[in-house]
Amino acid sequence: MKNISVIGGGTMGNGIAHVFAQFGFDVTLIDVQPAALEKALQTIANNLDRQVKKGALTEEDKAATLGRIRTTTSIAEGVALADLVVEAATENVGLKLKIFGEMDQAAPATAILATNTSSISITQIAAATKRPTQVIGMHFMNPVPVMKLVEVIRGYATSDAVTAQIMELSRQLEKVPVEVNDYPGFVANRILMPMINEAIYTLFEGVSGVEEIDTVMKLGMAHPMGPLQLADFIGLDVCLSILRVLHDGFGRPHYAPCPLLVNMVTAGKLGAKSGEGFYKYTPGSKELVVAYKR
Numbered sequence: 001m002k003n004i005s006v007i008g009g010g011t012m013g014n015g016i017a018h019v020f021a022q023f024g025f026d027v028t029l030i031d032v033q034p035a036a037l038e039k040a041l042q043t044i045a046n047n048l049d050r051q052v053k054k055g056a057l058t059e060e061d062k063a064a065t066l067g068r069i070r071t072t073t074s075i076a077e078g079v080a081l082a083d084l085v086v087e088a089a090t091e092n093v094g095l096k097l098k099i100f101g102e103m104d105q106a107a108p109a110t111a112i113l114a115t116n117t118s119s120i121s122i123t124q125i126a127a128a129t130k131r132p133t134q135v136i137g138m139h140f141m142n143p144v145p146v147m148k149l150v151e152v153i154r155g156y157a158t159s160d161a162v163t164a165q166i167m168e169l170s171r172q173l174e175k176v177p178v179e180v181n182d183y184p185g186f187v188a189n190r191i192l193m194p195m196i197n198e199a200i201y202t203l204f205e206g207v208s209g210v211e212e213i214d215t216v217m218k219l220g221m222a223h224p225m226g227p228l229q230l231a232d233f234i235g236l237d238v239c240l241s242i243l244r245v246l247h248d249g250f251g252r253p254h255y256a257p258c259p260l261l262v263n264m265v266t267a268g269k270l271g272a273k274s275g276e277g278f279y280k281y282t283p284g285s286k287e288l289v290v291a292y293k294r
Helices: 011-022 034-053 059-067 075-079 093-106 122-126 160-172 188-204 210-221 227-234 236-250 259-266
Strands: 003-007 026-030 069-072 084-087 112-115 135-140 149-154 176-181
Touching: 003 011, 003 075, 011 026, 011 034, 011 059, 011 135, 026 034, 026 075, 034 059, 034 069, 059 069, 075 093, 084 093, 093 112, 093 122, 112 160, 122 135, 135 160, 149 160, 160 176, 188 210, 188 227, 188 236, 188 259, 210 227, 227 236, 236 259
Parallel strands: 003 026, 003 084, 026 069, 084 112, 112 135, 149 176
Antiparallel strands: 135 149
16 A cells, blocks of 8 residues: 545544654545645644654654645545545544545545544445445544554454455554454443543532542543543544444443533533633643533
8 A cells, every 4th residue: 555545634634644644655635625634734744843852753754744745625536546545524424424425436446445433333334335345444543643552443344355454554554453343432432432421420410520530530540631631632522422323323321421411512612622621721731720610
């Protein structure tokens, strides 16, 4: 593989593009919004600067990485020469099915079509294409340039050869791939989201406060970040979407999203990306100020 196309210029998409380009692949980053592409390139440049300051890369490495990334607003143009397409658009079933239909039409017949979805069925996504054996999940963790894990999710029809190829490709990116099967939430979010949801319920029911809940989990369970801060970092809207997929998929009551989470998302309090969730976030500051008050 040499030519990689990444659909979506947001947090995950620009991180995935960054990593592939850093490891020598030619990357086409695709987004329908030109402003999103400009922001993505700036984010990649800023993250590469951090790597240079830490001594992990040279200025020459940074320039070479940026030189391997081109951008376009056209899916058809962007995937025309792809060996692998990684979709990293918003966690919305309808949108992903539409994108995969377009990808299937425009990408070479030999191309593998991957999705960075954190919970949506790979089998359902593959059904929108005429190449289900070549559709796979490639779930990177945020921030992509830092986190080592990649969940490699096999759909019902995903071939052994494609799975092996994506496992090896992940290792070329110096990631640690873990093969999992296609059930709601896969492994990471099936385990993580009920914990986050229970932390929100603990707050909602007045058992304890935001900082107190996070402190218990950090100091008592050795978590590097408390579940409420982590929810803010993931995005409360993303957490809600994943919980709904889990609840619909399994029908178990403990996956039902906490009403507080639903209300916060409805009110536009999405966490770090909106400037406020359980905490308030100020650009350029790492200080956490509790935002949620009963």
